Amino acid sequence: MDGFLEKACEIDAQILKNERMSAHTSFHIGGPADIFAQPVSVDALIKLLKLAADLGVHVELVGAGTNLLVRDGGVRGVVISTRRLCGVKIAECGSGYAVIEAECGVPLPSLAVFARENSLSGLEFAQGIPGTLGGALCMNAGAYGGVIGELVESVYCCDLSGNAFMKTGAELEFGYRKSVFSRGDSVALSTRIRLVRGEKDDISALMESYAARRRETQPLDMPSAGSTFKRPEGHFAGKLISDAGLKGTTVGGAQVSRKHAGFVVNIGNATAADVLNLCGIVADEVKRKFDVELEREIRVIGED
Ligand SMILES: Cc1cc2nc3c(=O)[nH]c(=O)nc-3n(C[C@H](O)[C@H](O)[C@H](O)COP(=O)(O)OP(=O)(O)OC[C@H]3O[C@@H](n4cnc5c(N)ncnc54)[C@H](O)[C@@H]3O)c2cc1C
Incomplete structure (x- = not known):
């Protein structure tokens, strides 16, 4: 990683070491990335990818982190954020x-x-x-x-x-x-x-009108990653979860939203393990009650 760090500093990018991913995800969850890089141009992004490939450094790409759960052990290697590429x-x-x-x-x-x-x-x-x-x-x-x-x-x-x-x-x-x-x-x-x-x-x-519908139905005041599960064929995940009586179910700091059962929200200091455990409980209960498999929509990266 030292070789990568030394050369990455010559590229037009902000480079941070041991950066907590909780600061870069809408869930406010996630352990540290060894290196967190924010290139300021598409060229710089390409250069960072080339450098990582040449040195065999693992890369994770992130945008705004609004569909992302980063595990509590964080990410070994480099996380490249695209947020400064806004032309x-x-x-x-x-x-x-x-x-x-x-x-x-x-x-x-x-x-x-x-x-x-x-x-x-x-x-x-x-x-x-x-x-x-x-x-x-x-x-x-x-x-x-x-x-x-x-x-x-x-x-x-x-x-x-x-x-x-x-x-x-x-x-x-x-x-x-x-x-x-x-x-x-x-x-x-x-x-x-x-x-x-x-x-x-x-x-x-x-x-x-779309914004009003969101304000009415979604827990926009709480950290989340949007819909936790994909819509299963012929059903709505939120309705199945609600009908299974799971609204408000809590593991540690992770809770099935009381406002919209399709969302898991961070009610305070949730860990990725809390979210994943809660997702497991929800998926098992929906399978048991309705024989429907829920597939996670949120993407999970990093180490336990
Ligand atoms: C309150 C709330 C409401 C939401 N509502 C909706 C909704 O109505 N509809 C909906 O679809 N989603 C919704 N989402 C989920 C989320 O906003 C979307 O999935 C969004 O498109 C994710 O973008 P991101 O930049 O945050 O991606 P990230 O979460 O950062 O990354 C998601 C995936 O995209 C990949 N990725 C990021 N950038 C690139 C790139 N440049 N090239 C290739 N891969 C890339 C990452 O590697 C990762 O696998 C909601 C989320 C929240 C928190």
């Missing part, structure tokens, strides 16, 4: 449409606001999803009938050795809360998103 521009305008080009660290809510300010419709659903564009591509994030994958024209990507290539939206294998990026062997660097022209007032009104 956004209109790349192309045509009759009735425009293409936005955005770097992977742009927060989805900012991207939705950028689209609205330019009277572009299609990203209204994304305003309340607190992750970055890269994380959204990995998870094929969506809400209220919209999903990011449907808007993607192409993505400039690289592999974990820093070799860059382009992929069209159709090549990214978007599915329900997954894409090629879920395999963890490639990185979305920047993305072209195609939107249609709309009326700014209509776009604003739709965004506000």
Whole structure:
């Protein structure tokens, strides 16, 4: 790691040692990363990946950490955060449409606001999803009938050795809360998103109605990573968990939200072990009562 650290300091990135991942996840949970690197340009990100590959250093990529549970032992190797890669521009305008080009660290809510300010419709659903564009591509994030994958024209990507290539939206294998990026062997660097022209007032009104629905139904005042489990075929995870009588079930500092049973919330000093134990109890009980398997939506990294 010392060799990596010495060379990484020559790259345009903020480098921190033994950085607690609880400061970089919406759950506020997670042990220390040996090295936490925040490149300030796509070039610097590629250089960090190349350096890590050359020296055989393990890499974990994170965006805003809003779909992430980092285990209590933290991460051996380097965590690369994309949060400083926030460039956004209109790349192309045509009759009735425009293409936005955005770097992977742009927060989805900012991207939705950028689209609205330019009277572009299609990203209204994304305003309340607190992750970055890269994380959204990995998870094929969506809400209220919209999903990011449907808007993607192409993505400039690289592999974990820093070799860059382009992929069209159709090549990214978007599915329900997954894409090629879920395999963890490639990185979305920047993305072209195609939107249609709309009326700014209509776009604003739709965004506000989605935001109101979230405020009403989701525990937005508590640390969480959004929906804990994927929607099982033919069911809603939150309803199954609620019908199983599990609202409010608590392990240590982790609790099944009383407001929305689909969310596990950190009610104070929860550990990753608390969350994982609670997830196990919930999945077992739902299987026992309804014979439905729950699959975790939140991604888990790091060591026990
Ligand atoms: C209150 C709340 C509400 C939420 N509501 C929704 C919702 O309505 N719909 C929804 O889909 N999700 C929702 N989420 C979950 C989360 O915000 C999304 O999954 C989001 O897309 C994750 O983005 P992120 O940047 O935080 O990714 P992270 O959590 O940092 O990472 C998630 C995965 O993406 C990978 N990744 C990150 N950046 C890149 C990149 N550039 N290239 C390749 N892979 C990358 C990581 O390696 C990791 O595997 C919610 C979360 C919270 C806390």
